[in-house]
Amino acid sequence: MTLLSTEDPAEAWATFTERTSGVAFTQDFSTPGQVVPHQITGDAVVGGITLHVAELVANGTWxxxxxxxxxxxxxxxxxxxxxxxxxxxxxxxxxxxxxxxxxxxxxxxx
Structure with missing residues (x-):
């Protein structure tokens, strides 16, 4: 099952949350005005997708x-x-x- 296989947005987001639950990040605030996340656990591909989805949602382009x-x-x-x-x-x-x-x-x- 893929995230996009459902018409119900709540179900899709629940699936996405479940699939990305093994990914964890730390934040680096050492550069003024920037937050740089660093993945510490989970699959690197899933982590990359998670960061991109979070960016799209945060900037309103999702x-x-x-x-x-x-x-x-x-x-x-x-x-x-x-x-x-x-x-x-x-x-x-x-x-x-x-x-x-x-x-x-x-x-x-x-």
Whole structure:
């Protein structure tokens, strides 16, 4: 099961919290105006993901992460549109394929 496999945000965050529970950090305040976390326990990859997710949540950009609407793709992308409505990681690849498939289905009368 992946974090992104659920539609329930509370369940997803609970899963993420559970999966990252073995990761611990210390903070280094020796540089004025900066806090530098150092991972002391847990898997390094999970620790890196945890730090990046924490940064995205802290600076308010987490809500701009999207999963491509192409069910065969599953790419995650950062939505830079003002309206936050981008659907595909790449319009040229997934968006075009979806539009062509819709057009062909309409033409064939399905």
């Amino acid at each position: 809500s701009r992460l999207r999963i491509c609407a192409n069910h065969e793709c599953a790419s995650v992308f950062y939505d830079t549109t003002r309206s936050r409505t981008r659907r595909w990681h790449s319009y040229e690849i997934c968006g075009n394929r979806a539009n062509v498939a819709t057009h062909r289905a309409r033409k064939s009368g399905r």
